Amino acid sequence: MTDAAEIQTTAPPRREVAQRPQQPIVPSQTVSGNALVLVIAIMSFLSCLTLGTVALIRDSASVWQSQISREATIQIKPIDGVDMEAALASAQRVASGFAGVREAKIVDAEATARLLSPWLGEGIDLKELPVPRLVIVTIDENAPPDFAAMRSMLAAEIKGASLDDHRTWVDRLVSMGRTTVIIGLVALALMLTATVLTVIFATRGAMVGNGQIIEVLHFVGADSSYIAREFRRHFLRTGIKGATGGGALAVLIFLTLGWWTSRNLATPQADQAIALFGDFTIGLSGYVGIAIVIVAVAALTALTSHLTVIAYLHDIEMPGRES
Numbered sequence: 255m256t257d258a259a260e261i262q263t264t265a266p267p268r269r270e271v272a273q274r275p276q277q278p279i280v281p282s283q284t285v286s287g288n289a290l291v292l293v294i295a296i297m298s299f300l301s302c303l304t305l306g307t308v309a310l311i312r313d314s315a316s317v318w319q320s321q322i323s324r325e326a327t328i329q330i331k332p333i334d335g336v337d338m339e340a341a342l343a344s345a346q347r348v349a350s351g352f353a354g355v356r357e358a359k360i361v362d363a364e365a366t367a368r369l370l371s372p373w374l375g376e377g378i379d380l381k382e383l384p385v386p387r388l389v390i391v392t393i394d395e396n397a398p399p400d401f402a403a404m405r406s407m408l409a410a411e412i413k414g415a416s417l418d419d420h421r422t423w424v425d426r427l428v429s430m431g432r433t434t435v436i437i438g439l440v441a442l443a444l445m446l447t448a449t450v451l452t453v454i455f456a457t458r459g460a461m462v463g464n465g466q467i468i469e470v471l472h473f474v475g476a477d478s479s480y481i482a483r484e485f486r487r488h489f490l491r492t493g494i495k496g497a498t499g500g501g502a503l504a505v506l507i508f509l510t511l512g513w514w515t516s517r518n519l520a521t522p523q524a525d526q527a528i529a530l531f532g533d534f535t536i537g538l539s540g541y542v543g544i545a546i547v548i549v550a551v552a553a554l555t556a557l558t559s560h561l562t563v564i565a566y567l568h569d570i571e572m573p574g575r576e577s
Contacts, residue, residue, distance in 0.1 A: 290456045294496025295503075297449045298551050301442050302504035302544045308438030309540040315431035322420045322427070326401065328358075328389040331414035338387055341412050345389045348407055354399035357392040442547075446554065453489060453555050457562040460485070468567075482563040486556045493555025501548040508536055 328345045332338060342360045349358040361369075366387060367378045374383075393399060405417040461468060468481060512535050 290452070291492055291496045291499075293452055294449060294493055294551065294555065295500040297445050297452070298497040298500025298548065299503050300500075301445045301449075301547050301551070302501045303507065304438050304441050304445070305543045305547055306504060306508055306536045306540050308435055308442075309536045309543060311434045311438075312431055313537065315427050315434070319424055319427050319431075320395075322424050323395055324392060326391040326393055326417060326419045328391060328408060329386045329416050329418065330389070330412065331386045331416075332384045333414045336413050341415065342387055342389060344412050345408060345415055348411060349389065349391045349404060352399040352404055354394045354397045355391055356394055359390045359392070361388040361390060363387075446550070449551060450554055450558050453493075453558040454562050457485060457489065457559040458566065461563065461566050478564055478567045481567065482560050485563045486560040489559035490552060490556035493552035497548040497551035497555075500551075501544050505541065505544060508540070 328349060330338065330341050330345060346358045346360055349355055366385065370378055370385065401417065401419045408415040408417055471481060
C-alpha cells in the first residue's frame, strides 16, 4: 500500500490538453477572398445603380406621360393682318366650348419671353419677332374632347392656328420607357450572370488550393453536405460583405444626387436635371429593389458555391479511388 501511495504521489501532475480550435476548410482572410469581396461589391454596385436608374427613368417617364396627356396646345403663328391678341382670345373661346376641356389659358407675352430667354436672352420684344403664341388647354384625362372637331373649328375660324394634342409624344415616351426598362433588366441579368461565373471560378480555385484536405476529409467519412456547408457559409459571408458594400454605395449615390438637386433648385443645371430625371428620388420601390438585389447576390453566391462543391465532390467519387 505504501509503494502504491508513493507512486501515486510521485506521479507527474496531469495536464489539461487544450483543444485546438477547429480551422475552417476555406481560410477566411486571403488575397483571393478579399479580391472576390471587391468584385462582388463592384457588381452589386452596378446592379443596384442600374436598377435604381431604371426605376428613376420609369417614374420620370410616367410623370411626363401624365403631364403631357393632361394638356393640349393651340399654336397661333403670326400672320400679316391678323390681330394676335384677338386670335388668342378666339382660340381660347373655341377650346373652352368643347366638353372635356377643363381650362384654356393664354400664355401671355411675359411668360412667352421667359420661355425663350434661355435661347434668346432677356428683354425680348415679341412684337419685333415672328414668335408663335400659345394657348394651353387642360383636358380631362378620363373624358378627353374631340380633338379632330376642335382642330377643324380652329383652322376654319382662326388663320395660322394649329392644335397639338401631344399623342405622338405620349406614344414615344411609352415606347422609350418600356425600352429603357428592358435594357436595364437585361443589363442586370448580365451582371448577375457575371457574378455567378466569378463565384464559380473562385470556388473551384479554393477547392483546388485545398484539394488534398478536402479529399482526405471526404474519404475518411466527411460527407458532401458537410464540406458543401462549410463552403456555403464562407461564400455567404463573402457575398453579404460585397453585396452590402456595393448596395450601400449605390444608395449613397442616389441620396447625394437628391441632396444636390434640393440644394440647387434655382440653378439651370438642376432645373434641366429635374426636368429629365425628376428629383433623383427613387422612392420606396427603388430602395426595396436595391435591398432585393443585395439579398439576391448574397443568396446566389452561397447557392453557386454549394452547387459547385457538390459537383466537384461528385467528380472525385470515382470507382477505384475509394478502394
